[in-house]
Amino acid sequence: MRPNTINRRARYVQLGVPAAVLGVLASGISAAPASAAATSERGAESRLAALPRVLPTAAAPATYTVQEGDTVFSIAQRFGLRTVDVLTWNGLGWRSVIYPGQTLTLAAPAPAPAPAPAAPAPAAATHTVVAGDTIFAIAQKHGTSVDSILVASGLSRDSVIYPGQSIAISGTSAAAAAPAMTPSPAAPDPAPSSGTAHTVVAGDTIFAIAQKHGTSVDAIYAANGLSASSIIYPGQSIVVAAAAPAPLTSAPAASAPAPAQTATLNAPQAENAAMIIRIGRELGVSDRGIAIALATSMVESWLRNLDWGDRDSLGLFQQRPSTGWGTADQIMDRDRSIRVFYGGAHDPNGTTTRGLLDVAGWEGMAFKDAAQAVQISAYPDRYGQWEVQADQWIALYG
Structure with a gap:
C-alpha cells in the first residue's frame, strides 16, 4: 500500500484501540451525506488492509464483563456472535460506548412465558330480539352485562339490532362482571418527579438516567437540547425533567408519518x-x-x-x-x-x-x-x- 494511501485511511478506527474509544460504533446512516448527490465518487484505489479474522475461542457465556481494550466487535468475534446481535441484546447502537467493568448480555432474551390458558367460558344461550328490545334490556333480563353480550355476539356499541335477530347471551353475570368491592392496600406514593440535575457517571445512558428518575428519554432530550445522536460523558450535568402526564383520552394520538421522499436517479x-x-x-x-x-x-x-x-x-x-x-x-x-x-x-x-x-x-x-x-x-x-x-x-x- 502506498504511503499516501495509508495517510488517506488514517481516519479509520483500528482494532485494539481502548474500549472507551472503539466502543463508539457509528451508525452507518446517522449522517447520510447531504452533499452525496452532488459529490463525485472518489476513486476506490485506496483500501484498508484486510482485517484479521478472529475465530471463536470459547462458547458464549450468558454475560460478559468488558475488559480493557475490548470492543463490541472483538467480543462478538471471540464468541462466534454477530456484532449486531450483541448490540441488539444490550440495547446499544453503533455510537454507544462500552467501558471496562460493564456487563454485556451475550444471548438473546428468553421468550416470554406463554399465558395461562383462559378458563373455559360458560355455555352461552341465545335471545331472539323482539320489537323494543335493547342490548341493555336483554342484559338485564338474562343477568349478564352489556359488554359480555357485545363480545359474545361480535357487536359494538354502535351496532343496530332488529326484531328476529338471534343474540348470544354470555354466561358472565353482571355481578361477576363487576369488580369486587373489597378494600385493596393503598398503593405506594409515586416517586416525586425530579426537576434537578444528574451528574453523569461512567456507564450512564440517557435511558438509564430516565429510568432512575422516573421520567422519559424524550423529556431529558427536550430539557437538555439533546438528540438521539448526542454523546454524554462522565461529569456532565444533565437536567432531569419529569415526563409530561399522558392525556386522558380514549386512544393515543397518532404521530404524523414522516413525509415521503422522491428523487430522479442519474x-x-x-x-x-x-x-x-x-x-x-x-x-x-x-x-x-x-x-x-x-x-x-x-x-x-x-x-x-x-x-x-x-x-x-x-x-x-x-x-x-x-x-x-x-x-x-x-x-x-x-x-x-x-x-x-x-x-x-x-x-x-x-x-x-x-x-x-x-x-x-x-x-x-x-x-x-x-x-x-x-x-x-x-x-x-x-x-x-x-x-x-x-x-x-x-x-x-x-
Whole structure:
C-alpha cells in the first residue's frame, strides 16, 4: 500500500484501540451525506488492509464483563456472535460506548412465558330480539352485562339490532362482571418527579438516567437540547425533567408519518438500483425486500458506491470494516456488499453479520423496522420515507 494511501485511511478506527474509544460504533446512516448527490465518487484505489479474522475461542457465556481494550466487535468475534446481535441484546447502537467493568448480555432474551390458558367460558344461550328490545334490556333480563353480550355476539356499541335477530347471551353475570368491592392496600406514593440535575457517571445512558428518575428519554432530550445522536460523558450535568402526564383520552394520538421522499436517479445511481434489483431477484428476495434494500441504500449513500463516509463507513450501504462487514475492498465490491445486505444462506460474510433474510419475521415488520433490524440506525424513520419511491424504482429498473 502506498504511503499516501495509508495517510488517506488514517481516519479509520483500528482494532485494539481502548474500549472507551472503539466502543463508539457509528451508525452507518446517522449522517447520510447531504452533499452525496452532488459529490463525485472518489476513486476506490485506496483500501484498508484486510482485517484479521478472529475465530471463536470459547462458547458464549450468558454475560460478559468488558475488559480493557475490548470492543463490541472483538467480543462478538471471540464468541462466534454477530456484532449486531450483541448490540441488539444490550440495547446499544453503533455510537454507544462500552467501558471496562460493564456487563454485556451475550444471548438473546428468553421468550416470554406463554399465558395461562383462559378458563373455559360458560355455555352461552341465545335471545331472539323482539320489537323494543335493547342490548341493555336483554342484559338485564338474562343477568349478564352489556359488554359480555357485545363480545359474545361480535357487536359494538354502535351496532343496530332488529326484531328476529338471534343474540348470544354470555354466561358472565353482571355481578361477576363487576369488580369486587373489597378494600385493596393503598398503593405506594409515586416517586416525586425530579426537576434537578444528574451528574453523569461512567456507564450512564440517557435511558438509564430516565429510568432512575422516573421520567422519559424524550423529556431529558427536550430539557437538555439533546438528540438521539448526542454523546454524554462522565461529569456532565444533565437536567432531569419529569415526563409530561399522558392525556386522558380514549386512544393515543397518532404521530404524523414522516413525509415521503422522491428523487430522479442519474446514470450511476440507476445502475446501482438495477444491480440491487437483479441480485435480489437472483436470490429469490420478494419485491418488498428489494424495496427495503433500495430505500436503505438511498438513505445511506444516495445509491452511490462511496469510498468514504462516517468514520470507516463505505459503499452502497455504508458498511464498516471495523464492525465485521468485510475489508474495505470487499465492501467497495458492489455485488458482494449487496449480497451481504440481503444475507441469508448465500451471504458472503457467512454468519459474521446479519442481513435482511437473517431477521426472523422481517416480512411482517413495518418497512422501516425491517431496514433498521439490519442497519441499527440512529434515524430509522428515514427508511420509510423512501418506501413508495423504492416500489417505483423496481417498476422502472427491474
